[in-house]
Amino acid sequence: MNPRNATGPKDPNDPKDPKSPGKPAGLLGAAVRRLRRDLVVLAGLLTLAYLILPNVVVMVFSFNKPNGRFNYSWQRFSTDAWQDPCGVADLCGSLGLSLQIAAWATVGATVLGTMIAFALVRYRFRARGAINSLIFLPMAMPEVVMAASLLTLFLNMGARLGFWTVLIAHIMFCLSFVVTAVKARVMSMDPRLEEAARDLYAGPVQTFLRVTLPIAAPGIAAGALLAFALSFDDFIITNFNAGSTVTFPMFVWGSAQRGTPVQINVIGTAMFVLAVLVVVAGQLVAARRKRTAATR
């Protein structure tokens, strides 16, 4: 028995009574109650706005027609840059190079990182503990330091700076992110699932392809996406080790000294929209799969 109800239904402190005098009355009271209820949602929306604002600025200024060389103040609406995204010399060349490096770095880092992750989770070997902590080193080390030491290394080895040195550097720093993402997934994987597959007449290859890989796939995909994003927009390490090659971030940096073409905003906006579309498509597919599974 609730002791507060002991005095009867007219208890003035009963929280269920809307006319309770203990609460602020009228419109103000309603607003306060509402705020209290939706505080988390409100805070979330504000944070989201904070996150998205820079992207919105980039997007808006991709439709600007600047007067001088600098795209920093709004003049008037125009779709000129969208109609001619490659209109600035070397822009699309550097973009293509960046995409190429990002794609290969993703492949390399994902394959190697997945193997490292499986080795670290599934096998017991001598240096396992050391590797487990060393794998975080590229994440923790200041990028400038890593960039400079990589340059020293390449120079001492007599390597010619360019596409390959950039790719090697990118695979290196993407690895730790892939390993972390895949490891989390593999660790949560029940080893009995693979035993069950072997028990059900699947040999080692079949077990890996039919059970291990599909179950680890979300972790591998997350690692790959992360690797692509990191590689694509890396500037510091690339700038140190690229020699005369120019990637897209280096192009943006270089042009910012002389003036910012609107096309940079166009590319940025396109990348952003593409990424959002991929995420939305993924969500839709997942939602549909869930629905059909529930109704079938």
Next chain:
Amino acid sequence: MTTTDTYTGGDVRLTGISKSYGSFTAVQPLDLTVPQGSFFALLGASGCGKTTTLRMIAGLEDPTTGTVHLGDRDVTDLPPYKRPVNTVFQSYALFPHLDIFENIAFGLRRRGLKSVKKQVGEMLELVQLGDKARHRPHQLSGGQQQRVAVARALINHPQVLLLDEPLGALDLKLRRQMQLELKRIQTEVGITFVHVTHDQEEAMTMADTVAVMNGGRVEQLGAPAELYEHPRTTFVANFLGTSNLIPAEVAGTGSEVVVTAGGGKLRLPGERCPAGARPGGRLLVGIRPEKITLSHADDAGAVPDGRNRITGRITDSSFIGVSTQYTVDGPAGTGLQVYEQNIERDPRLVPGAEVVLHWNPAHTFGLDADQDIAAGTEQETAAGAGSGAGPGAATGPGRNTAGPGQDIAGAERAEDSP
């Protein structure tokens, strides 16, 4: 892999099989034959080696020594995917990325069968999950997942079906239902079932033959009633049901052995004593709580002659419904358990009352006195938990805790392989 299809019949034969992990021996060298078509249970507490034994039959664990035969074929060196044996895992291990239909079809597809629809459909009907074919495992309840795991194994018509504590995760009512269901399926398909469990009631309900394992050894093997009525070790006596074990001294041997315990004489049949019993030696006299009749001390004269009797005082009684359980302390022993059917309850039988415990000498059994008297009880199992079993390893109903109608709900499901 056509060999798995064409192979027929035969016993499971384990010869000198053992498993060690470094210095730890999970399974002591062990000989075991499981007759074809039988429902065989490996019963024991966590860490006793029962799951390791099962996994060696499945091929998921390589034996350190010994061989595994299926019929006449030596399968010791065959990988699991080449053995005509399937397993129902403790955690079910259903593939989360496949729906129920594909889970069940997995084995058939791996063996290269193209048209699996009919067989999978039949199997879904057998386990009554026809409408769930396109669901994912996580959308099913525990009992339904369990049935999928059974169907996924059975559809391959294995020569032996291995069940690794398959009912451990289910609640009591569902577990009882699934015990009967599994027994029905086993009778229907006639496949050899090897069932690992720590639940002695489950083992006795389902299996034709039970092997009680302890510390990597088979303590005793036999039909459930045989094990219950004629335990040969204190572990079996305590782990399977509840036993009162009374230390005694042998006074005379022959077709009937006479012993003295707590100043009184007890008799038991000679064939129910260990071979080495001779006058002057020590013996543990055992009697099951439900075989004992409890009379108030005032009625001691009415106890028929020829019955074993000891005196004591009731220290505790608990009303269970179908029966009342009494704890009695006396000169022969403390903490003696007596279960009385609630037919005509004697109102004088309350804690503090002086009583006489008497029973038919034929129900008495004798055990070698050189054993740990508490082996297999809950306290003993919990004390030994450091040696591999996790906390809460209270698996067997202890001498002083459980009895008919009670259960070890929430018994731990920790794995017993390290």
